[in-house]
Amino acid sequence: MMKKLITACLLTATLFTGYTAYAQQRAGNTIREGKHSFTLQWISWDHPGEVMIEKQKDATYTVKGEQRDEKTGDFVTIDGTLTVDSPKELTFNGTIRTQYSNVNGGKVCEKTGTYHFLAKGARKYWRLQEMDNCEGNNVVDYVDIYFH
Incomplete structure (x- = not known):
């Protein structure tokens, strides 16, 4: 017994x-819900755009927002869902669109599917890991979502 x-x-x-x-x-x-800064290096790190991150019932998060240069019309947009793999790793499913007048002939580069954001080292942002721009030629886009 x-x-x-x-x-x-x-x-x-x-x-x-x-x-x-x-x-x-x-x-x-x-991850923290609410507004987060959002940048594409071609536009500006000093004047970030904004994304809204909201938790869903299935433990994913929606993410939607943009950074836009009012003078040139250049932009980056994001619309989709995030899964938090770890505090430093996010899996994104959706669409990211970039347009910068001096890259890809000024045409929109659209990426739709599953992509990954990582925060390496002491960085205070997650950076898109599939960086290649549609132009090719080793041109990369640094698309960043900031912690705050």
Whole structure:
């Protein structure tokens, strides 16, 4: 009888510890909802645009916004969903559009599908990892979503 009681206590403690670790891990896979700064290096890091991030019921987040240069019309837009893989890794599914007059003949570069944002080192932003612009020729777009 005592052996069964000890086994039951150990099993309960193991399950509780496992659940607590799982809950803490899931809680770490969240990001702040609300407005975040958003930039494309061709436009400006000094005058960021803005995205709105909102949590959905299925633990994903919607993300939508833009950065636009009012003088030139150059822009970057984002519209889709984010999954938080870790506090430094996001998976994006949706569309990112960039247009800069001196890149890709001034035409819009549209990326639709699944992409990845990473925050490396001490950076305070997640950067799109699939950076190649539609122009090719080793031209890259630094599309960044800032923590705040």
